[in-house]
Amino acid sequence: MRLTKFEHSCVLVEDGDARILIDPGGFSHGFEALTGLTAVLATHQHPDHLDVDRLGPLLAANPEARLYTDGGSAAVLAESGIAATGVQPGERLDVGTTVDVFGGQHAVIHPDIPVIPNVAYLVGGRFLHPGDSFTIPDVDVEILGLPTAAPWLKLSEAVDYLRALTPNVAIPIHEALLAVPGFFYNLYEKLAPEETELRVVAAGSTFES
Template sequence: MRLTKYEHSCVLVEDGDARVLIDPGGFSHGFETLAGLTAVLVTHQHADHLDVERVRALLERNPEAVLYTDAGSAAVLAESGIAATGAQPGERLDVGTTVDVFGGHHAVIHPDVPVIPNVAYLVGGRFLHPGDSYTIPDVDVEILGMPTSAPWSKASEVVDYVRALTPHVAIPIHEALLAVPDVYFGLYDRLAPDETDLRIVTPGDTFEA
């Protein structure tokens, strides 16, 4: 399995013949010219995870790719004339590799802010992308896309999340709001379980497992 990061929460997962792009959003760049995609997955409708017009262009460039999203994103895309298949927690998708769907709801930002749908994707039984949630699936997670910082998050929650999952590798994502992300990376590296290797993947770089 090869993971390539395209800033913030956008990750390309290559597993066998499958090429799966997750969360092509407004803070991410470099994914626009990708070809040969088998699937595009969106965890939720927030603009930093879903850039509607760039998704449209991406699908035109990859006509064989299937588009799966949460129910909220599917409705947003439909308003722009883009058809997406809603992914429901408990489903297993076949996109050239398996994708198990977990979660259901975005983490709480504030009690006054409505909670929107958010699904997490476990790709190839190995890499979990939780979107904006602290989803804990009922399976072992080998590689975690670890949300680093967000309006809905605090450092202690991230540490507890990583400890609860105890993945072999944690790759920080969702850091575009930070001016100095290394401060957070260092904290999580110190506090992560001994079994977890925190692996920094800079935008455009690839991690192989």
């Protein structure tokens, strides 16, 4: 499995013949030139995870790619003339490799802000992208996309999430809001379970496992 990060929460996962792009959002760059995608996945409708304006050209350049999103995002995209297949927790997709769907709801930002749908994707039975949630699937997670900082996230919650899943490798995602993300990375590295390696993947760089 090969993971390439495109800033913030956007990750390209290559597993066998599958090339899956997750969360092509407004804080991410470089994914626009990708071709040969087999699927595009969006965890939820927030623009830092789903850039509607750049999604159309991306899909046009990847005509074989199927677009899967949570139900809320599918409705938003339909208004822009983009067809997406809405998925629910418990589903399994076959896009050249397996993608299991978990989650259901976005983490609470504030009680006055409505909670929207958010799904998490476990790709190839190995890499979990939780979107904006602390979803804990009922399976072991080998590689975790670890949310680093967000309006809905407190560092202690992310550490507890990391310890609950105890992945072999944790790759920080959702860091674009930070001026100095290394401060958070150092804390996560110190507080991670002994079994977990924190691996920082710079924009445009890859991790292979």
